[in-house]
Amino acid sequence: xxxxxxxxxxxxxxxxxxxxxxxxxxxxxxxxxxxxxxxxxxxxxxxxxxxxxxxxxxxxxxxxxxxxxxxxxxxxxxxxxxxxxxxxxxxxxxxxxxxxxxxxxxxxxxxxxxxxxxxxxxxxxxxxxxxxxxxxxxxxxxxxxxxxxxxxxxxxxxxxxxxxxxxxxxxxxxxxxxxxxxxxxxxxxxxxxxxxxxxxxxxxxxxxxxxxxxxxxxxxxxxxxxxxxxxxxxxxxxxxxxxxxxxxxxxxxxxxxxxxxxxxxxxxxxxxxxxxxxxxxxxxxxxxxxxxxxxxxxxxxxxxxxxxxxxxxxxxxxxxxxxxxxxxxxxxxxxxxxxx
Amino acid sequence: xxxxxxxxxxxxxxxxxxxxxxxxxxxxxxxxxxxxxxxxxxxxxxxxxxxxxxxxxxxxxxxxxxxxxxxxxxxxxxxxxxxxxxxxxxxxxxxxxxxxxxxxxxxxxxxxxxxxxxxxxxxxxxxxxxxxxxxxxxxxxxxxxxxxxxxxxxxxxxxxxxxxxxxxxxxxxxxxxxxxxxxxxxxxxxxxxxxxxxxxxxxxxxxxxxxxxxxxxxxxxxxxxxxxxxxxxxxxxxxxxxxxxxxxxxxxxxxxxxxxxx
Numbered sequence: 001x002x003x004x005x006x007x008x009x010x011x012x013x014x015x016x017x018x019x020x021x022x023x024x025x026x027x028x029x030x031x032x033x034x035x036x037x038x039x040x041x042x043x044x045x046x047x048x049x050x051x052x053x054x055x056x057x058x059x060x061x062x063x064x065x066x067x068x069x070x071x072x073x074x075x076x077x078x079x080x081x082x083x084x085x086x087x088x089x090x091x092x093x094x095x096x097x098x099x100x101x102x103x104x105x106x107x108x109x110x111x112x113x114x115x116x117x118x119x120x121x122x123x124x125x126x127x128x129x130x131x132x133x134x135x136x137x138x139x140x141x142x143x144x145x146x147x148x149x150x151x152x153x154x155x156x157x158x159x160x161x162x163x164x165x166x167x168x169x170x171x172x173x174x175x176x177x178x179x180x181x182x183x184x185x186x187x188x189x190x191x192x193x194x195x196x197x198x199x200x201x202x203x204x205x206x207x208x209x210x211x212x213x214x215x216x217x218x219x220x221x222x223x224x225x226x227x228x229x230x231x232x233x234x235x236x237x238x239x240x241x242x243x244x245x246x247x248x249x250x251x252x253x254x255x256x257x258x259x260x261x262x263x264x265x266x267x268x269x270x271x272x273x274x275x276x277x278x279x280x281x282x283x284x285x286x287x288x289x290x291x292x293x294x295x296x297x298x299x300x301x302x303x304x305x306x307x308x309x310x311x312x313x314x315x316x317x318x319x320x321x322x323x324x325x326x327x328x329x330x331x332x333x334x335x336x337x338x339x340x
Numbered sequence: 341x342x343x344x345x346x347x348x349x350x351x352x353x354x355x356x357x358x359x360x361x362x363x364x365x366x367x368x369x370x371x372x373x374x375x376x377x378x379x380x381x382x383x384x385x386x387x388x389x390x391x392x393x394x395x396x397x398x399x400x401x402x403x404x405x406x407x408x409x410x411x412x413x414x415x416x417x418x419x420x421x422x423x424x425x426x427x428x429x430x431x432x433x434x435x436x437x438x439x440x441x442x443x444x445x446x447x448x449x450x451x452x453x454x455x456x457x458x459x460x461x462x463x464x465x466x467x468x469x470x471x472x473x474x475x476x477x478x479x480x481x482x483x484x485x486x487x488x489x490x491x492x493x494x495x496x497x498x499x500x501x502x503x504x505x506x507x508x509x510x511x512x513x514x515x516x517x518x519x520x521x522x523x524x525x526x527x528x529x530x531x532x533x534x535x536x537x538x539x540x541x542x543x544x545x546x547x548x549x550x551x552x553x554x555x556x557x558x559x560x561x562x563x564x565x566x567x568x569x570x571x572x573x574x575x576x577x578x579x580x581x582x583x584x585x586x587x588x589x590x591x592x593x594x595x596x597x598x599x600x601x602x
Contacts, residue, residue, distance in 0.1 A: 205453040219438055219439050224451035
């Protein structure tokens with residue numbers, strides 16, 4: 001704490017260097033990390049493909065399906081909550097859309113719409129339960145994770161032949177078509193969601209509320225921010241984003257397994273944290289989460305291209321997560337400590 | 341300032357015979373007080389005197405069991421803090437008023453964000469207004485983008501006070517704004533209290549520090565065990581008198597005696 005209120009402002013304004021301003025951005029650490037990881041895999045590459053457009057198409061397709069969910073997960077984390085059911089929701093929504101389209105013969109588009117409505121409902125339940133019970137969202141969504149996983153296995157273990165239903169071709173154009181050097185359209189969805197989330201966070205009233213409810217719930221309530229509505233909306237967005245990925249997978253792979261997405265919830269959280277989100281809430285960015293998703297995409301593809309055993313991917317992710325948190329904590333301290 | 345027919349000032353806020361019970365506990369008994377526009381009214385009391393309950397009734401968190409609350413002469417029975425806020429009563433709770441990780445200007449407009457015609461956040465206007473309002477209160481913040489958490493405790497209180505004044509508070513209730521602060525910073529906050537008063541705001545300053553109260557107060561109410569025990573007006577009371585009354589006079593002497601003989 002300092003007590004320098006009486007000093008003139010001009011000389012003190014000079015202390016805020018461009019560097020400090022840059023350091024204060026939550027995504028800086030992730031950006032530096034992405035450059036390092038890219039260089040690493042470009043050098044270690046055995047196929048000569050990683051640093052080409054084809055390689056880019058390859059790793060962005062992984063990054064896109066991670067990033068589509070990681071961005072709303074980041075918003076939710078900024079808002080001070082977790083969603084551990086986001087991964088399994090990918091599987092649940094893919095299965096649901098597939099079941100509705102094949103077994104119940106609804107056609108793919110109505111099935112997709114119903115699935116989004118269902119996902120919104122799950123998000124609503126997550127949000128309501130967290131708000132109503134006052135339990136940590138970690139526990140509430142963990143319970144949801146296991147419930148959905150059980151339902152997935154109970155209802156069906158595998159769905160195939162989803163490309164024989166009505167509306168498959170148009171759905172494929174929207175969710176799973178390819179363009180350029182093999183880029184999937186999911187990349188467009190991902191960039192779009194990142195852009196919208198960034199706009200909401202920095203340039204809308206709702207964004208201000210997200211930071212506030214995660215930063216200090218009581219202060220937010222005292223100043224008239226609708227805390228419940230804000231947090232529940234974030235749960236709904238996360239759940240619906242997971243459903244989008246579920247549908248993308250269903251249409252792209254033409255089949256769905258009950259186990260899909262399980263384990264992904266931590267990948268989303270890793271992306272968000274690598275991107276500068278604080279686990280305690282109130283701080284982070286959507287662009288950061290997308291950069292985090294890119295690092296994960298590069299790791300998955302890069303390790304294969306380097307000819308290494310892909311079983312090591314998760315070790316790599318673990319190390320990346322740890323380094324990212326260290327770097328972010330250090331940068332965060334410098335950015336705020338340098339203010340003295 | 342509004343006046344009644346006989347020339348007396350209409351109090352911005354008034355309590356008449358207010359009592360509050362929680363089950364069998366009598367938290368407040370027969371509290372009558374009034375707060376005039378452009379003055380600082382101090383409510384002094386030790387721990388457990390009922391200060392928190394009184395604040396919560398004034399700010400709409402609790403409802404009085406008996407008696408009524410009047411805002412500018414009109415009876416109001418608030419059922420929520422939002423209603424009280426709507427009637428122009430803003431409460432600055434100690435350390436619970438700002439979000440530490442958010443920038444100064446985002447905190448200033450939290451819950452009242454200015455929007456452009458396209459319904460997006462008008463950040464430029466927000467920064468301008470924020471800087472101007474803080475300067476009007478004599479607060480000179482180095483950088484509006486810096487997180488509030490990096491400000492000193494006094495500056496943080498000041499931002500919360502400036503925000504309440506800007507959003508049209510007619511009555512400003514401050515819950516122990518100086519209790520967690522050092523000597524110098526307390527002085528800074530007292531300065532802002534005076535600024536708010538000069539802008540015509542009725543300030544209710546709740547504290548257990550009679551020295552701070554004496555420096556800015558126009559009227560002093562002493563709260564003890566749920567009752568108002570004394571009322572003093574500025575100019576008719578000495579600092580020592582206030583300290584004595586606050587400490588419970590005889591009790592303090594007994595305590596001093598006990599400590600000396602130990």
